[in-house]
Amino acid sequence: MNPKLMFKQNVSNENDVAVHFELCEKSFTNDISLRTSLTGYIEKIVSKSFRFEAWDNRKLIGLIAVYINFDSFCGYITNVSVIKECNGLGVAKSLLKECCNQLIQQGITELSLEVKTTNTKAIGLYTKFGFVKENEANTYLRMILNLKSNKYDK
Known part of the structure; x- marks a missing residue:
């Protein structure tokens, strides 16, 4: 697939996110379901997070919350x-990239996340952006990016 991406913010609704999660790797939604209610998580993302979205026509293909x-x-x-x-x-x-640029414009100085220690592809992406490993707890790694340094991969 070679999508024509349109980047948007906070456009998706609960159904869009649910369909998006269904189209992701099964291991992704299984991991969420082990930690919390998938329906509750989707509701929380839509109602409380700032969402950076990649769309191909009317299909949500990428999401950062x-x-x-x-x-x-x-x-x-x-x-x-x-x-x-x-x-x-x-x-x-x-x-x-879009997320970091927007957060800097809003005055956010630090960005953190947790990633499974077995997800080496994601860890590589975050490291390239300048995230540093803070600590490892069980199967998750906490990483932090100092947005004030502007050293992330623009």
Whole structure:
């Protein structure tokens, strides 16, 4: 698939996100389901996060969801996902660039996330952007990006 990407923010609804998750790798949604209710997670993403979205026509193919704390100027990425057929096309990288640029404009100085220690592809992308490993707990790695340094992969 060679999608014509349109990047948008906060356009998706609960159904869009649910369909998107269904089109992602099964292991992705299984991991979420082990930690929380998938339906509840989707509701929370749509109602409480700032969403960076990649669309191909009316199909949500990539999503980054960020919770922002404007008091501490910190953001937490709760979701980075790309549908299975678009993996390896640079969608996550493009979304992450857009996310960082927008957060800097909003005065956010630090961005963190957690990633499975076995997800070496994602860890490589985050490391390239300048995320540093903070700590490892069980099967998850916490990584932090200092947005003030502007050293992320623009």
